[in-house]
Amino acid sequence: MIESKSENTLLLKVKTYLSSRNTLKNLAGFALGAVGGFIYYKTIGCSTGSCAITSNPYMSILWGGLLGYLLADIFKLKEKDSAAAKQEQTEA
Numbered sequence: 001m002i003e004s005k006s007e008n009t010l011l012l013k014v015k016t017y018l019s020s021r022n023t024l025k026n027l028a029g030f031a032l033g034a035v036g037g038f039i040y041y042k043t044i045g046c047s048t049g050s051c052a053i054t055s056n057p058y059m060s061i062l063w064g065g066l067l068g069y070l071l072a073d074i075f076k077l078k079e080k081d082s083a084a085a086k087q088e089q090t091e092a
Helices: 005-018 021-043 057-074 082-091
Strands: none
Touching: 005 021, 021 057
16 A cells, blocks of 8 residues: 555654644643542432532543543643754753
């Protein structure tokens, strides 16, 4: 199978985006929020079943993940360029 140049550049862009520090931080925030949402469902939950979010484990996990993602997204990390990192090392 022959891949075109545009497919290679698109794949490279996606790989770069997914490996950036901010994306990994946001995904970790989502995962921690989802775990927190599940723990909230299990420990507190809703005994009557009329609560829209806490009576359903999927909704609790989804809302917890969303809140975790948004909380992690508040803080932006600066990306270090390899040239800038080398320059910092030589100056130190």
